[in-house]
Amino acid sequence: MATIKFTDVVKSFDNGKVTVIPNLSLEIADKEFVVLVGPSGCGKSTTLRMIAGLEDITSGELYIDDKKVNDIPPKDRDIAMVFQSYALYPHMTVYKNMAFALKLKKMPKDEIDKKVRWAAKILDIEPYLDRKPRALSGGQRQRVALGRAMVRNPKVFLLDEPLSNLDAKLRTEMRSQITSLHQRLQTTFVYVTHDQTEAMTMADRIVVMDKGVIQQFDTPQILYNEPANMFVAGFIGSPQMNFIDASVVKDNGLKILFSGYEIPAPKEKKEYLEDYIGKDIVLGIRPEHFLSAEEAKSEKDCCTMTVKTEIAEMTGSETNIYFELGGKRHIARIKAEKKICSGDCVKLAFRSTSAHFFDKDTKMSIG
Amino acid sequence: MKSKRSAVNFLIYTLLFALAAVFLAPIFIILLNSVKSNFYISDSPFSIPSGESFAGIQNFIKGFTQSDFLQAFLNSAFITVFSVGGIVLLTSMTAWYIVRVSGRLTKIIYYLFVFSMIVPFQMVMYTMTYYAFELGLNNRLGIILIYIGFGAGLSVFMFSGFIKSIPKEIEEAATIDGCSPIKTFFLVVFPILKPTAITVAILNAMWIWNDYLLPYLVLGSGKSRTLPVAVQMALTGGYGNKDMGALMAMLVLAIVPIIIFYLFCQKYIIKGVVAGAVKG
Numbered sequence A: 001m002a003t004i005k006f007t008d009v010v011k012s013f014d015n016g017k018v019t020v021i022p023n024l025s026l027e028i029a030d031k032e033f034v035v036l037v038g039p040s041g042c043g044k045s046t047t048l049r050m051i052a053g054l055e056d057i058t059s060g061e062l063y064i065d066d067k068k069v070n071d072i073p074p075k076d077r078d079i080a081m082v083f084q085s086y087a088l089y090p091h092m093t094v095y096k097n098m099a100f101a102l103k104l105k106k107m108p109k110d111e112i113d114k115k116v117r118w119a120a121k122i123l124d125i126e127p128y129l130d131r132k133p134r135a136l137s138g139g140q141r142q143r144v145a146l147g148r149a150m151v152r153n154p155k156v157f158l159l160d161e162p163l164s165n166l167d168a169k170l171r172t173e174m175r176s177q178i179t180s181l182h183q184r185l186q187t188t189f190v191y192v193t194h195d196q197t198e199a200m201t202m203a204d205r206i207v208v209m210d211k212g213v214i215q216q217f218d219t220p221q222i223l224y225n226e227p228a229n230m231f232v233a234g235f236i237g238s239p240q241m242n243f244i245d246a247s248v249v250k251d252n253g254l255k256i257l258f259s260g261y262e263i264p265a266p267k268e269k270k271e272y273l274e275d276y277i278g279k280d281i282v283l284g285i286r287p288e289h290f291l292s293a294e295e296a297k298s299e300k301d302c303c304t305m306t307v308k309t310e311i312a313e314m315t316g317s318e319t320n321i322y323f324e325l326g327g328k329r330h331i332a333r334i335k336a337e338k339k340i341c342s343g344d345c346v347k348l349a350f351r352s353t354s355a356h357f358f359d360k361d362t363k364m365s366i367g
Numbered sequence B: 001m002k003s004k005r006s007a008v009n010f011l012i013y014t015l016l017f018a019l020a021a022v023f024l025a026p027i028f029i030i031l032l033n034s035v036k037s038n039f040y041i042s043d044s045p046f047s048i049p050s051g052e053s054f055a056g057i058q059n060f061i062k063g064f065t066q067s068d069f070l071q072a073f074l075n076s077a078f079i080t081v082f083s084v085g086g087i088v089l090l091t092s093m094t095a096w097y098i099v100r101v102s103g104r105l106t107k108i109i110y111y112l113f114v115f116s117m118i119v120p121f122q123m124v125m126y127t128m129t130y131y132a133f134e135l136g137l138n139n140r141l142g143i144i145l146i147y148i149g150f151g152a153g154l155s156v157f158m159f160s161g162f163i164k165s166i167p168k169e170i171e172e173a174a175t176i177d178g179c180s181p182i183k184t185f186f187l188v189v190f191p192i193l194k195p196t197a198i199t200v201a202i203l204n205a206m207w208i209w210n211d212y213l214l215p216y217l218v219l220g221s222g223k224s225r226t227l228p229v230a231v232q233m234a235l236t237g238g239y240g241n242k243d244m245g246a247l248m249a250m251l252v253l254a255i256v257p258i259i260i261f262y263l264f265c266q267k268y269i270i271k272g273v274v275a276g277a278v279k280g
Helices: A044-052 A094-104 A109-123 A138-149 A168-185 A196-202 A220-225 A230-235 A268-278 B002-034 B038-043 B059-066 B069-100 B106-119 B121-134 B138-162 B170-179 B183-191 B194-210 B213-218 B227-234 B246-279
Strands: A006-012 A018-028 A031-036 A059-064 A079-080 A156-160 A186-195 A206-212 A213-218 A242-250 A254-258 A261-264 A280-285 A290-292 A302-314 A318-327 A329-333 A345-352 A356-357
Touching: A006 A044, A018 A044, A018 A213, A018 A345, A031 A044, A031 A196, A044 A059, A044 A079, A044 A156, A044 A186, A044 A206, A059 B106, A079 A138, A079 B170, A094 A109, A094 A138, A094 B170, A109 A138, A109 A168, A109 B183, A138 A168, A156 A168, A168 A186, A168 A196, A196 A220, A196 B183, A206 A220, A206 A230, A213 A230, A230 A242, A230 A280, A230 A356, A242 A268, A242 A329, A254 A268, A254 A280, A261 A302, A268 A356, A290 A329, A318 A345, A329 B213, B002 B106, B002 B246, B038 B246, B059 B069, B069 B106, B069 B138, B069 B183, B069 B194, B069 B246, B121 B138, B121 B213, B138 B194, B138 B213, B170 B183, B183 B194, B213 B227, B227 B246
Parallel strands: A031 A186, A031 A206, A079 A156, A156 A186
Antiparallel strands: A006 A018, A006 A059, A206 A213, A242 A254, A242 A280, A254 A261, A280 A356, A290 A345, A302 A318, A302 A345, A318 A329
């Protein structure tokens, strides 16, 4: 069992001059795979390093398994960490790298050997046990770093952007390997990344952070379908959600007006949108929720608009169309039924039910 | 095109051979004269020894018996080994602290070390000798301390440069794996510093082994005298008369250990210089 609990944790640097984490409260359940995600400097790595004990906590409490660990050194926290730069010991062979922590614990040699070979087999690095890290590829090094963490059989696995130095193909491969490793080891995983695709594909729950503050902590599905605010809505999803200035009017029903177009307010949001009648709001539409004119034909409650294509990107089965609306550039991703070129006028539509609405001042989701 | 390139190559190689000859000439002359009798050394110092001029190992035997070579050799070896060991160990630890614990104080300490590099020895030698005698450092152990002080500037500078290029995560990984700071240094950091440590060791060993002035000032010509002092003093007779043959022979013997040490470690000197300069 390994739960992690932050209670009102504050982290400051330079004698309190710079506060990176103003107030963090978070509970990670046992055996959960939690991903901390956010832009650079949002405090996700600092949060992970506080769990590891590599950063002191300025105030507040941190518990691992209901045990306060604020003043417990890293080696006694029963955690293992995988670093972005792998942090393998360059003068040791792969075997020695993996056996190092166990040797320090004065574990019997045959037991160390058993554990190292067990991890090496799972990670498919058995042929490289006698090699030095410099003789390995990036992916192999990352697997060694994982193996070094695995052999310790820790309560908590901490992974700090472990895939960011790998190429796209290897990253996809390692992603699934880490996920299956989590399922196999049944341990709590805390994973830091700035890549929302990694977060969405691997996590049980995702913590979205900005400026040291948790914006939302929930499952990938909820973050995608019900973002708490504009930051989460913009951060989760690729390409990111389009934000269009709009206003709410009551004219023959509740309607949302934007850039000369209108859509009826969706039934489930009506109650909340009524508070905004006569006010400005922000309309959010995910690029993949746009429909081509053909697809929209059979749809009800759809808003169809004609836009001029600035750039068209063919990605295979889909086409990304960049267009301007309300003085801002937006992007739509539709099925690539026919070739679209820059300068072409295209009809795009979206369902009112797939639209998101945000308070223009607080940036919070409406409804 | 090809012939032009080979002509350029020829010129470059000729120049390099000429330079190598200039640098090696003094050693070659010492080698030649170490097996010549005294008369021929002053009469024809550049001739190849043969027949009458060839003295065999006579000069070596004379030098060995007259200069108390073995005692001086052991003194030099003791002072060099422990000074170099002390410099490598203490300055690597100092540099690690300076780099990893960044603050105003460590910055000041670092600049003091760098400053000590540019102060010429001649500027401090009188005060240093005075205090060495005052503090009772005019013995083999004392001079080791002095050498550690004089060698610290360059060594801390070199180690700091290299440590900056080591990712801090490696040390953090060691901390998580269960290392205390001391274990982190000796089990993880120091082995990574090996190329730089060898470079520092070679540079300091060559300097300390060959140094004449500092041991002359601090140890004088007493029992703890080092090899360069012993060779120069023992083989000097009255009215400045010198047994040049024996002197040359002893010089040959004196440079042999340091040449062997250099040849043994020279592949690391290149590695050390490059490793510190390029972030890997």
